[in-house]
Every structure is written in C-alpha cells, then in structure tokens.
Amino acid sequence: MRKPDPSAGKSIGGATKLRKGLWSPEEDEKLMNYMQNNGQGCWTDVARNAGLQRCGKSCRLRWINYLRPDLKRGAFSPQEEELIIHLHSILGNRWSQIATSLPGRTDNEIKNFWNSTIKKRLKIVTTSTPSPNSSDSSSEAKDHQAMARGFMSMKEQGFVPMYMQSMALNHTTGGASPMFQHNLNMFGSAGRYLNPAATSMAQVGVNNSFYAENGMFGGVEIGLERDIYVPPLKSISINIEEQNPKTENTYDRSSNNVNNLINCVSSSNFNNDKTENMTSVGNFWVGEELKIGEWDLEDFMKDVPFFPLDFQVQ
DNA sequence: AATGATCACAACCGCCGTGGT
DNA sequence: AACCACGGCGGTTGTGATCAT
Secondary structure, three states: OOOOOOOOOOEEOOEEOOOOOOOOHHHHHHHHHHHHHHOOOOHHHHHHHOOOOOOHHHHHHHHHHHHOOOOOOOOOOHHHHHHHHHHHHHHOOOHHHHHOOOOOOOHHHHHHHHHHHHHHHHHHHHHHOOOOOOOOOOHHHHHHHHHHOOOOOOOOOOOEEHHHHHHHHHHHHOOOOHHHHHHHHHHHOHHHHOOHHHHHHHHHOOOHHHHHHHOOOOOHHHHHHOOOEEOOOOOOOOOHHHHOOOOOOOOOOOOOOHHHHHHHHHOOOOOHHHHHHHHHHHHHOOOOOOOHHHOOHHHHHHOOOOOOOOOOOO
16 A cells, blocks of 8 residues: 655645545545535546545545445455456456446456456466476467466366357357357458457457457467367356247356357347448458447447346355 | 565556547 | 547556465
8 A cells, every 4th residue: 555645735835735645534534425415526626625635536546446335345256256257358458347247346456356366376377387498389388378377278177169159159049140150250261360369359349459468368379279268157147048038058057158158149139230340340350450349349248148147246 | 573475455657538628 | 620628447556464484
C-alpha cells in the first residue's frame, strides 16, 4: 500500500495540492456520504463537492473498487475462479468485461487475482521443469514454455482443438451458425496458414494481437500444431435445453463441455448483419485487424449462457 | 526473535475513446 | 477540424501482511 502523501491536500502557493496515496477513513466517509446523498455524477464535481482533496479519477476508483455497497469481500470461490479462467481464455485481459460476469467483483480485484495466480503457476512450473536447453526447439521444450504460461497440458486438461469443435458442431446440430461455418471454412483453407490465435479470436470477435500479446493461444508451440484450444467448463452447469430446446446435444458437465460453448454460440442471435460482418472477417485474415466493436461483442456475450451462470457467487 | 522472500491488493499512471465546444 | 475534459481501462508499482528460514 502507499503511504499517504504528507504534503498532499495542503495549500501550496494558493493552489491546493491533491492528495494521493491511501484513503483515510475520513475521506472514505466523506465520499460515501456524498455518494449516498447525491449519487454518481461528474467525478470532478464529486471530489469538489464532497470536500475531498482528491482528483475525480481517484474518487471514482475508490468508490468502484472499495466503497461501493454492492461489493463482495473475501476470497474467490472455486466457481468464481473457474469462471475467471474460462472467461479469460475467451476475453483475455479484458478485466472489466470479465467483471461484469462476476457480481460484486471489480475488474481490479480480478486482475490482481489473475496476476497472482499466473505468477504462482509460472513459479511452480519453472522450478519443476528440468531446465530445458533454451535453444531446444523440441515439442517437449515448447510444451514447457506453454506450461510456464499456465496453459500447458491443454489436451491433458481436456482442451479440445477448436477446429474439432467446429466440426462437432456441424455434426451435432446439423449445421453450424454462419459464424462457425465460416471458421470451419477458414480452418480448412486459408486459416491453416494464418495465425491460429487470430482464428480463435475472430471467433469471438476480438483482434488477434491481443491473444498474441497474452500468450494464451498464441505463440510458437501452439501455432505449429495449428490447433486452437479452449478450456473445458468442468463444473459449470448450463441448462441448455431450457435456453435452446432445439439442440439435441447433451451437456455433460463432467466431461469436456466445449460443445456447450459451441451450441451456445451457435444459438446466439447472429442476425443477418452479423453474418455479413463475419463474412467480412475473411478480409481480416489477410491483414486487416478486426476490432471488437466491428461486430457487437456485447451482443454476442449476452447470448452466451456460460456468463450468467446458474451458480450464485457467494 | 530477526530477517528476507513472497503474497495480496490498493492505488497510481498513462493511454484511449467519447462528447462537448 | 482541433482542442479539451472526462471517464474508463489495463498495466504497473509500492507496501503491509504473511510465510519461511
């Protein structure tokens, strides 16, 4: 934690220097009272009117991350952990988006949790890995690299190559959504020669650079195999039958549930506009970046049932 | 008990998008 | 079109708490 700046908040040369560092209980009380009485407005006004020597940004952050009454405290439940991991596999470091699926949790909290988790994994893996030769380009060495990223043993963990899922979708539902059909085509043709991470991201409408930066799916080791992996949803139960009575699939929570995702996606309301957009995604493969807003990710996400899960976060 | 290492997390920083002028 | 203020976001830092030696 940061120590409160002793000089902060004092008037220097006529101008009041804004406070930084830890919030005092008095400041918290001021902000809390103001927010309860006036509600959220312009944060600069909040800071001024509440009598705080803080910038609006600081007030906003304090409110969102700490004072908000609907915040939850305490450790993440296993369900929350699993959800975070799964959402991160799809959304990457979009903490705010992930946080929208975890009531009472803030993006900052989730981000901190993730970072500490990854660091742990990195540490565990690097200490248990028998120091592979750095120049070793064997698949084993690459597996170790992937492992160090926390996503090794994907096959062992029940991860399934995305193209297989697409095929499964085609098989089990009698026809993929335009989106998945498109990706199926891409895997079968041009997609083979392009960054699979980009393929994966296009599938959820996120640009490729993100995953590459992240190392989630990107990277040499996976790219060489030209497989895209998605994590299983081991303990997340979804009543697809209720939400999508058309599908004939069964959803076994104990087995690999990637088909859940696929069917969820395929049953999403991709309208004609989106179909057209996905068609245009084809251009993306040859160099254009697809931005998240170019087709409505939010719209997409709200129809993917694994976000509003059927468990209550404690 | 003392010390160093590690963890957890609050808060800051800088960038970006948006809306108003 | 250019500029500015603001809110939102992700990355990063700093430090108290806890653990290991």
